[in-house]
Amino acid sequence: MHDSKDFKIPIGPQHPALKEPEGFSVALKGEKILGVDIRLGYNHRGIEKAAEERTYVQDIYLIERVCGICSHSHSTCFVQAVEEIAGLAVPNRALYIRTIIAELERIHSHLLWLGVAGHEIGFDTLLMYSWRDREVVMDILAAITGNRVNYGMNTIGGVRRDIDAQQAEDILKALTILEERTKYYIEVATQETTIIKRLSGVGVLSREDVLRLDAVGPTARASGVKRDVRADDPYAAYAELSFEVITDDHADVYGRTVVRVKELMESYKIIRQALKNLPTGLLTVRAPRKIPVGEAISRYEAPRGEDVHYVKSNGTEKPERVKIRAPTLANVQAVKHMLRDRYLADMPIVVAAIDPCFSCTDRTVALKEEDCARAKVINWQALHAFGIEWYKQQGIDFTELNKKLQDRLKG
Amino acid sequence: MLGALFYILIFPGFLFLVFSGLTAEFIDRKIYARLQNRVGPPWFQAYADFIKLLAKEDIVPAESNPKMFKVAPVFALTAAITAFLYIPLWGKEALLSFNGDVIIVLYLLTLPTLAFFIGGWYSTSLYSRLGAVRSLMQLFAYEVPLFMGILASALLADTWSLKEMVVFYTAHPWFWMFNLMGFAISLVSLLGKLEKVPFDIPEAETEVVAGGFTEYSGRMLAYLRLTLDVEMVVGSSLLALVFFPFGLNLGPLPGFLLFLLKVLFIIGLISLLRTVVARLRIDQMINFCWKYLVPLALLQILFNLILKGTLLR
Numbered sequence: 122m123h124d125s126k127d128f129k130i131p132i133g134p135q136h137p138a139l140k141e142p143e144g145f146s147v148a149l150k151g152e153k154i155l156g157v158d159i160r161l162g163y164n165h166r167g168i169e170k171a172a173e174e175r176t177y178v179q180d181i182y183l184i185e186r187v188c189g190i191c192s193h194s195h196s197t198c199f200v201q202a203v204e205e206i207a208g209l210a211v212p213n214r215a216l217y218i219r220t221i222i223a224e225l226e227r228i229h230s231h232l233l234w235l236g237v238a239g240h241e242i243g244f245d246t247l248l249m250y251s252w253r254d255r256e257v258v259m260d261i262l263a264a265i266t267g268n269r270v271n272y273g274m275n276t277i278g279g280v281r282r283d284i285d286a287q288q289a290e291d292i293l294k295a296l297t298i299l300e301e302r303t304k305y306y307i308e309v310a311t312q313e314t315t316i317i318k319r320l321s322g323v324g325v326l327s328r329e330d331v332l333r334l335d336a337v338g339p340t341a342r343a344s345g346v347k348r349d350v351r352a353d354d355p356y357a358a359y360a361e362l363s364f365e366v367i368t369d370d371h372a373d374v375y376g377r378t379v380v381r382v383k384e385l386m387e388s389y390k391i392i393r394q395a396l397k398n399l400p401t402g403l404l405t406v407r408a409p410r411k412i413p414v415g416e417a418i419s420r421y422e423a424p425r426g427e428d429v430h431y432v433k434s435n436g437t438e439k440p441e442r443v444k445i446r447a448p449t450l451a452n453v454q455a456v457k458h459m460l461r462d463r464y465l466a467d468m469p470i471v472v473a474a475i476d477p478c479f480s481c482t483d484r485t486v487a488l489k490e491e492d493c494a495r496a497k498v499i500n501w502q503a504l505h506a507f508g509i510e511w512y513k514q515q516g517i518d519f520t521e522l523n524k525k526l527q528d529r530l531k532g
Numbered sequence: 533m534l535g536a537l538f539y540i541l542i543f544p545g546f547l548f549l550v551f552s553g554l555t556a557e558f559i560d561r562k563i564y565a566r567l568q569n570r571v572g573p574p575w576f577q578a579y580a581d582f583i584k585l586l587a588k589e590d591i592v593p594a595e596s597n598p599k600m601f602k603v604a605p606v607f608a609l610t611a612a613i614t615a616f617l618y619i620p621l622w623g624k625e626a627l628l629s630f631n632g633d634v635i636i637v638l639y640l641l642t643l644p645t646l647a648f649f650i651g652g653w654y655s656t657s658l659y660s661r662l663g664a665v666r667s668l669m670q671l672f673a674y675e676v677p678l679f680m681g682i683l684a685s686a687l688l689a690d691t692w693s694l695k696e697m698v699v700f701y702t703a704h705p706w707f708w709m710f711n712l713m714g715f716a717i718s719l720v721s722l723l724g725k726l727e728k729v730p731f732d733i734p735e736a737e738t739e740v741v742a743g744g745f746t747e748y749s750g751r752m753l754a755y756l757r758l759t760l761d762v763e764m765v766v767g768s769s770l771l772a773l774v775f776f777p778f779g780l781n782l783g784p785l786p787g788f789l790l791f792l793l794k795v796l797f798i799i800g801l802i803s804l805l806r807t808v809v810a811r812l813r814i815d816q817m818i819n820f821c822w823k824y825l826v827p828l829a830l831l832q833i834l835f836n837l838i839l840k841g842t843l844l845r
Contacts, residue, residue, distance in 0.1 A: 130658045138738035149662075152814060241738050243729050243811025249568035315730055315810040465662070466813040469738040 130465070134163050138241060138469040143479040145472070152464045157457050164480035172443040177203055177277060177412055180440065184430075185271050187445060188481040190233065193219075193226045194423035195430070195445065195481075196275045201356060202419035202432040203277050203440075207412050212403040213358070215279035220358040221292070221395050222266065222274050224388040228299065229258045230424035231381045231388075234476045235306060238378060241469040242319040247309070254302045261295045264288060279405025289396045296389050303385045310378050320375035324459035324471035327372055334458060337451045338426020339384065340475050342368045343376035350422035362394045374474040411438050423448050425476045447481035539627050540617070549613050553761030554578040556799055560764070563803035578761070585754035593747050597654040604651030605748070605755035611643035612762040619769050620698055620780070621791050632692045637770060638679055641725065644759050645671050648734070651756070652744025663743020666814055667727070667734035673821035674724030674731065680829035681718035685711045685774045688836040688844075694773060701777035708777055710839060714832040715775040717825050719801060722767045724817070726760060729806040733814050768798040 128149045134142035144160035168187055172180045185196040197219055204211055232255040239247030259269045265288055266272035274280050284292075310316060326336065331344045341348045349366040351359045367383045369376040416433040426448030435441040452475040459471050499507070512518070539545055557578040565572025592598050618633045618640075620626040626633070645667055652664025686692060688707065689700035701708055724731035735743035745756055772794035779790045812820065 128658075130662065137741055152666075239810070243732060243736060243738070244809070245729075246568050246807050247810075249570060253569055313808075313810070315812060318812065318816055319810050464813055464815065466733070466736065466739055466811075 132468060138472070140237070141477075141479045143477075145468070147460075147465065147468060149465060152466065154460050154463050154465060154468065157460050157468075159453060159457060161453070161479060161483055163483070165483040165485060166480070167485075169443050169445060169484065173440060176410075176438045177408075177440065180443065181275055181277070182273065184443070184445070185273065185275075188423075188447065188478055189270050190230050190478065191226060191423040191425065191428070191481075192271045193222050193274065194421055194428050195447075197223065197357070198419045198421035198423075198428050198430040199432065199443070200275045200277055201421065202417040202430050203412060203434075204408075205417040205419065206415040206432065206434050207277070207409060209278045209406055209408055211279055212406060213400040214283075214402045215404050216358045217395050217399050218280045218282075218284055218404075219275065220362070221284065221392055222262070222272060222280075223357065224392045224395075225258055225262055225265075225292075226272075227388050227424045228385055229255055229262065230476070231385050232258065234381060234424075234473075235310075235378070237473055237476075238374075238470060241473045242316070244316065247316075251306065254299065257295050257298055261292055264291060276405055277408040279403070281405070283404055284396075284399070289399070292392065292396060296392060300386070300389050303382060303389075307379075307382050307386075310382055317375065319470065320373065320378055321371065322373055322375075323463065323467045324374045324377075324474055325372055326455050326459050330455065330458060334455045335451055336426075336455045336475075337448050338423070338476075339377050339380045340426065340452050340455060342366065343380045344372040345370050348427075350420045350427050354420055356419075356421060358395060359391075361398070362391050364391050374470055377474045411436060412440070425449060425478060426451060445481075445484070447478060449475065449477045449479065449482040450484075453477065453482065544616060544621055544627065546613055549616055549762050549765060550758065552765050553758060554582060556765050556768075556795075557761045559796065559799055560803045563800060564807055567804065567807040582754055582758065585757070586751055588750040588753075590750035590752055591747075593655060593657065595656040596747065597656075600650055600654035601747075602752065604647045604654070605752045605759065608644035608647035608651075608759040609755045609762065611640045611647065612759050612766055615640035616762070616766045616769065618694060619766070619773055620694060621769070621788060626695060629693060629695045631696070633694050634682065634686050634692050634697070634774075637694070637766075638682065641763065641766065641770075642671070642675060644763055645725065647759075648744045648756070651748070652734075652746075655744070655747035657747050659741045659746045660744050663734045663740045663746065666740070667744060669814060670724055670731060670733060670817060673818040674721040674825075677717050677821055677825035677829045678721035678725065680826065680833060681714040681721065682770070682774050684714045684829065684832040684836050687833060688839060690840070697774065698777055698780055702780055705778060708775060710836065711775050711832070713828060713835075715771065717829050717832065718771055718775070719798065719805075720825060721821070722771065723802060723805060724821070725767060726764050726802070728802060730809040730812045731817055732811055733817060736811060764799065764802070765795065768795045768802075771798050 130147050130149055132145040132147055133139050134144045142163035144163070146158040146160070148155040148157070168183065172183055175183060181196050181200060184199045185192045187195040232251050236248040236251040236255070239245065239251065262272065263269050265284060266274050266282060274282060326334075326340065326344050328344050328346060330336075331341045331346045336344070336346075337348065345368050347366050347368050350356070351364070352366050364387045367380050367387060369380050371379065412434040414434060414436045416431070419430045419432075421428045421430075428448055429446040431442070431444040432440050433442040456472055456475060460468060463471065509519070541547060555578070558573060558575055561577070562572040592601055615637045617627045618629065618637050649664045649668045652660040652667070655661070685708075686697055688710065689697040691697055691700065723729075727734055734740075735745060740746070745753065748756055769791070772791065776794050780787060782790060
């Protein structure tokens with residue numbers, strides 16, 4: 122926390138720059154940022170607890186809804202862990218289809234990010250263009266899976282839908298269009314003066330800091346850290362496909378942009394290979410209703426970085442514990458570091474550059490140690506009072522308004 | 533008396549400016565949308581927005597200074613409208629004219645920005661104050677090249693009066709070609725005055741919400757938005773007159789149509805410029821203005837001085 126004499130400006134929980142509620146309290150001196158306090162927790166939905174109360178099959182659909190953008194990432198990551206505990210050998214064709222959907226998802230996520238980044242630096246034309254082109258991949262996803270997001274493709278032991286020859290052809294056609302557009306974006310991102318001016322040198326995160334703060338995904342790769350689960354610990358069909366892990370040495374927002382647009386090209390390459398070598402065979406193997414006792418950790422390279430799921434089973438049809446670590450949680454610590462000594466104008470783009478997804482990230486952590494003084498159980502009334510008090514300290518006081526409201530309701 | 537009232541209230545005063553301002557906003561938004569692959573608003577959108585805002589509740593923040601908060605928008609609008617009265621629309625006559633009216637027009641065009649600052653500052657909201665300070669900071673950067681660009685053209689004509697500038701450029705047709713660099717400088721500076729991308733820093737949505745306008749609502753917000761629209765028309769008209777002073781002896785109707793074409797051209801350029809660039813940071817903006825625009829404007833002045841010494845001798 123900073124001295125209360127500082128000029129402090131709240132960015133969030135409600136602010137046009139943010140697509141989800143999260144709080145940044147920015148201490149300013151003129152336009153310069155002295156420090157940032159990040160406050161998460163506005164989006165906690167209790168998904169982990171809910172997962173413990175549902176069967177494994179129900180959980181697939183629940184966990185798919187952790188994130189609206191990387192829904193396939195979360196469901197695949199969860200399913201992989203369960204399959205590992207159950208010792209299921211997933212058919213090759215299913216693995217390939219998972220890979221194809223995963224890469225299509227990466228394409229739509231990166232194109233979405235490009236648009237958001239454009240909007241954050243006041244370049245709405247880029248937003249309109251990239252979101253228009255994103256529709257191409259969204260249409261393809263809808264044609265294959267039936268949905269634009271939350272595809273429902275995964276099941277324990279395989280996938281639920283096949284990709285037929287016609288669909289494969291449609292995908293290839295769409296890829297041709299997308300590839301051409303992506304080449305254009307690479308040109309725009311690397312040549313347009315105002316974009317470069319706004320992005321380069323902003324939000325610098327050195328290689329050492331990446332390693333120290335454990336950043337993941339494009340954020341890490343833009344600082345020259347070759348960290349990609351697809352290559353390091355291949356899952357699905359990635360071991361059989363050849364692709365490059367894109368890295369960049371700029372270590373700033375510009376580098377992150379370059380990494381993302383170049384990754385699009387790699388995704389096209391991966392999908393082309395996967396479609397070409399799509400093995401024949403079953404889509405799914407039969408999974409037991411009750412998963413044997415065991416635990417597993419599954420890693421997955423989501424568009425935003427490494428996604429980690431931990432599943433512990435107790436031999437019933439419901440998991441005993443599900444733990445989700447979304448990539449944003451790994452990256453959000455770096456934001457504070459990246460904003461040091463920058464300008465307020467850089468704040469939106471630096472936050473956006475990690476491609477944050479705060480509702481995916483929100484988890485509750487309970488500290489169980491005996492000597493932890495802050496851990497206590499409070500009832501609803503006390504929590505209510507605490508909330509009012511907390512906001513009063515932030516300078517937000519509703520007592521007057523409440524009184525007025527009460528009067529009006531009476532009168 | 534009645535004639536003067538007609539001029540001030542209807543044409544080319546208040547009513548005409550309101551309509552042309554809102555139409556200009558529509559044209560700007562439509563071009564912007566079409567360039568971005570969108571459909572864009574229907575022709576009446578700007579009017580509908582304006583009327584809707586007029587009907588909405590005015591909310592004055594409890595912490596603000598109500599007098600300053602309420603006066604600023606009206607002040608801004610009045611200044612922008614008054615500036616228009618000095619600009620000859622067709623032919624050589626403006627409604628009001630005296631030697632030195634170029635300066636008056638530029639001065640009156642500066643006032644809205646000051647009013648935005650006052651309104652934002654006295655809103656007492658954090659975002660408003662940041663936006664207000666930013667708009668003032670920006671003012672010091674774009675105002676100098678804008679003045680220099682326009683005054684370079686006046687320098688060539690050897691007068692401080694818009695009317696006499698018109699006389700000069702009609703007598704020396706093609707001389708306006710010498711001022712094209714000044715036009716480019718002034719156009720870019722005008723973007724700063726109109727708070728459009730890349731210089732929409734004071735109201736950068738993703739940083740300071742709506743800057744100085746954050747706390748405004750209802751009628752006062754409508755006036756503020758109208759001020760920007762009117763400023764766009766007045767600014768474009770001024771640029772059209774100063775930098776494209778041709779075809780001014782065609783008579784009222786063709787002259788007026790030609791004037792409209794010139795203004796449309798400038799508005800089109802503004803829309804195009806704001807489509808193809810990203811928003812700059814305030815430090816980059818100030819650097820850009822002082823490092824590139826001001827030296828270029830000086831170059832234009834020097835060029836015009838040399839011209840005066842050689843061609844016009």
